[in-house]
Amino acid sequence: MQSIQCSECGVCVLAEKFSWEHTSVQWTADAVASCPVLAPFADRDDVASLTRGCDSMRASIRAATVEGRFGDLV
Numbered sequence: 567m568q569s570i571q572c573s574e575c576g577v578c579v580l581a582e583k584f585s586w587e588h589t590s591v592q593w594t595a596d597a598v599a600s601c602p603v604l605a606p607f608a609d610r611d612d613v614a615s616l617t618r619g620c621d622s623m624r625a626s627i628r629a630a631t632v633e634g635r636f637g638d639l640v
Contacts, residue, residue: 581630
């Protein structure tokens with residue numbers, strides 16, 4: 567897994583890419599609490615809101631993929 571930093575807020579997550587379509591992301595409790603998109607849902611039992619993720623982090627992971635940080639993907 568690679569540590570990926572959000573280009574918007576600086577929060578770091580661990581991410582792994584198995585293909586262009588398949589991404590695994592691990593958010594720590596601190597990362598969720600620090601993300602301006604997810605923090606409002608951190609203390610709720612609103613799992614659906616947390617699983618939607620953060621568009622800025624998604625874009626940062628996509629940029630890291632294009633840069634080749636996950637190696638050659640099929």
